[in-house]
Amino acid sequence: MSRPEAKPSEKSGSYHHGDLRRALINAARVSLKEKGIDKLSLREVARNTGVSHAAAYHHFRDKTSLVAAVAVTTFSELESVMQRAFDEQAVDAVARLRSLAHTYVEFALEHPDEFRLMFSPQLRDDTVLTEVEKAGRATYVVLIAALSVVQEEGRLATDNLERAAITVWAQVHGLASLMLDGPLYRNAQSEAGREALIAASVEGLLTGVLNE
Secondary structure, eight states: OOOOOOOGGGSTTSSOTTHHHHHHHHHHHHHHHHHOGGGOOHHHHHHHHTSOHHHHHHHOSSHHHHHHHHHHHHHHHHHHHHHHHHHHOOSOHHHHHHHHHHHHHHHHHHSHHHHHHHTOGGGOOHHHHHHHHHHHHHHHHHHHHHHHHHHHTTOBSOSOHHHHHHHHHHHHHHHHHHHHHSTTTGGGGSHHHHHHHHHHHHHHHHHHHBOO
16 A cells, blocks of 8 residues: 655645745635635635644634734735835826825735735734734825825825825725725726726826815
C-alpha cells in the first residue's frame, strides 16, 4: 500500500511564518465568492487549504476573526490602489480627487463579495471592530489628504474638511452599492456603461463639494 501524501500541515517547512495565515485568508475569499458569508466556515477553509482545523485555529480563534482578517486584507488592498491613484495625479488636485472616486467604485465592482463584507454588520463584534475600523480609516486618510490639497487651493466649497470627506465617501460608496446590488446593476454589466455612469456620477458629486 502506498503511503498517502502528507498534508501541508504535516510537511516540515511547508509553510513559512505568515504563509499559512495568508493562505487561509485567500481560501476564505474563494469560499466567500462561492458560498457567501453565511456558509463560510473555518473548518472548511482549513480543509481547502490542506491543513488541519487545529492549524487554522492557531491563526484564527473563530469564523469572526477570519472574516475580519479578510476585511482588513481587502481594506489594505483598497488603500494601496487609492494611494497609487493619489500619487499618479500629482499635478491637479481635482483630477486626483476624481481619480480616487473612480478607483473606489471600480474596486468595489472588481471585488463585490469582499466589498460587501468590509461593511458587513457581522464585523461590528467588539473583538474585531477596532481592527477593521483601523484598516478602514487608512483608506479614509487618503481621501482626507486629497481633499486637503483641494482646500489649500481654495477650491473646496466648505471650510469643514471632515464634512466634505464624509459627503464624498457617502456618495461614492452609495454609487458603488447601487451598481452592485441596486437599480444600477444593469448599467455595471458592460464596461462602457459602467465607465459612463461612474464618470457622470463623480462629476455630479464633485460639483457639490467644489468651488468651480
